[in-house]
Amino acid sequence: MLLTAVQLFNEKGFNATSLDDVAARLNITKPIIYRHFSNKDQILFECVRMGLDQVREATAAVAGSPGTGLDRLAALLHRYAEIMTMDFGICVIRTRDHELRPESRSRFRKLKTEIDATICEIIEEGIADGSIDARNVRLTAFAATCTLDGIARWNDPAGPNSPEEIADFFVNFILRGIAPRLSSWTA
Amino acid sequence: MLLTAVQLFNEKGFNATSLDDVAARLNITKPIIYRHFSNKDQILFECVRMGLDQVREATAAVAGSPGTGLDRLAALLHRYAEIMTMDFGICVIRTRDHELRPESRSRFRKLKTEIDATICEIIEEGIADGSIDARNVRLTAFAATCTLDGIARWNDPAGPNSPEEIADFFVNFILRGIAPRLSSWTA
Numbered sequence: 341m342l343l344t345a346v347q348l349f350n351e352k353g354f355n356a357t358s359l360d361d362v363a364a365r366l367n368i369t370k371p372i373i374y375r376h377f378s379n380k381d382q383i384l385f386e387c388v389r390m391g392l393d394q395v396r397e398a399t400a401a402v403a404g405s406p407g408t409g410l411d412r413l414a415a416l417l418h419r420y421a422e423i424m425t426m427d428f429g430i431c432v433i434r435t436r437d438h439e440l441r442p443e444s445r446s447r448f449r450k451l452k453t454e455i456d457a458t459i460c461e462i463i464e465e466g467i468a469d470g471s472i473d474a475r476n477v478r479l480t481a482f483a484a485t486c487t488l489d490g491i492a493r494w495n496d497p498a499g500p501n502s503p504e505e506i507a508d509f510f511v512n513f514i515l516r517g518i519a520p521r522l523s524s525w526t527a
Numbered sequence: 528m529l530l531t532a533v534q535l536f537n538e539k540g541f542n543a544t545s546l547d548d549v550a551a552r553l554n555i556t557k558p559i560i561y562r563h564f565s566n567k568d569q570i571l572f573e574c575v576r577m578g579l580d581q582v583r584e585a586t587a588a589v590a591g592s593p594g595t596g597l598d599r600l601a602a603l604l605h606r607y608a609e610i611m612t613m614d615f616g617i618c619v620i621r622t623r624d625h626e627l628r629p630e631s632r633s634r635f636r637k638l639k640t641e642i643d644a645t646i647c648e649i650i651e652e653g654i655a656d657g658s659i660d661a662r663n664v665r666l667t668a669f670a671a672t673c674t675l676d677g678i679a680r681w682n683d684p685a686g687p688n689s690p691e692e693i694a695d696f697f698v699n700f701i702l703r704g705i706a707p708r709l710s711s712w713t714a
Contacts, residue, residue: 353625355542436621438540476696479688483700486677487670493680494673501666509663513670517704 341366341376346387346427354384354439385444388435391428392451395420399458409466410519416462417484417514421507424491433492456481463518474518484514528553528563533574533614541571541626572631575622578615579638582607586645596653601702603649604671608694611678620679643668650705661705671701 344366348357359380363370377383398419402412423429437445459481466472474480488510495506531553535544546567550557564570585606589599610616624632646668653659661667675697682693 353623356625434623436540438543479693479696480700482681483674483677483697486681486697487674489680490670490673490676493676494669506666509666510670510673513667513704517700 341373342383342387342390343427345383346390346431349384349387350427350430350434354380354435359383381441381444384431384435385440385448387428387431388440388444388448389451391423391426391430391432392448392455394423394426394428395432395455396451398423399455402462403458408469408471409462409464410471410515413459413462413466413472413518414511414515416459417488417511418507420485421488421491421510422503424488425495425497425503425506430492433489456485459485472518480518484518487514528560529570529574529577530614532570533577533618536571536574537614537617537621541567541622546570568628568631571618571622572627572635574615574618575627575631575635576638578610578613578617578619579635579642581610581613581615582619582642583638585610586642589649590645595656595658596649596651597658597702597706600646600649600653600659600705601698603646604675604698604701605694607672608675608678608697609690611675612682612684612690612693617679620676643672646672659705667705671705674701 341362345357345362348361348365352361357380359370359373362383363373373383377386398416402416402419405412405415424433435448437448440448460477463472463474463477463480467474467477491506491510497503501509528549532544532549535548535552539548544567546557546560549570550560560570564573585603589603589606592599592602611620622635624635627635647664650659650661650664650667654661654664678693678697684690688696
């Protein structure tokens, strides 16, 4: 049910999608939707949370893994880029703060802030072990996530490159910008 | 009138902004707005066009200028980044296709496609003169604009960095990713 809803939100926009549209595509009646969700706003928040949970799982998986800070950052950005080509990830990026109700909005912001903080921590670890060369941790994390978020915002799934190719290209693009000269990432 | 409208769209979102809100902030009556614009959709398109015209002016100014392809790309991206911190540029990025009427939507896409094509041309010039090292022109242009568009999408004007600092940082971040090793951009 969430997957159908998120696909419709991504295609038509949240405002232009009605619960009738969702019910019609699922071939069910609207009361069945109301057994699970109290309204369309709750469905949107659950879709956004699914996408953010995917990113949080990726950060958790990477946080304790071996290797350099740059290795961990590369693994995390790669998974992040892949999520940006998928339905729930796309919904996270295409949903704007003011589309969520105030209480959902503050939960949404809190989850995103936690993800940003973890990315900053990994960059700091990379600076400490010499694998990352960044002058401003906050802006580096910001620029990296802006780049990947753009995939969810603009990528045309019908375009010539596969999600895997796009993820590879974008991650390499970012890492070339922050790895020290002459490392394997910049070769 | 457009500036007030665009600021309200950026603050509250297009759907949540009424022409009454625009009139109230301008301290005028709604009929005065209707003397200039036939409806809210037309105002949104004019705002988006203002932002895109700023970017088009930047591409036109850069296209014939001297120096390497990388020099021209650097100048263009810097101006692009600045526009992404300004009201009309923010509106371009925060407006989604389905918020525009079909005929405006195709004009919007056409203007954006022209800008993308110019950026690709400059990257190709840089590859030809050896100042840019990019394996895939289309994806390089896509990644660079995604990175800068993120400024308009996420930057908090109340944050610790000035628009100038953000533009400098983001452009350097991108150029480090595409300039050949050991050039002045990567030093």
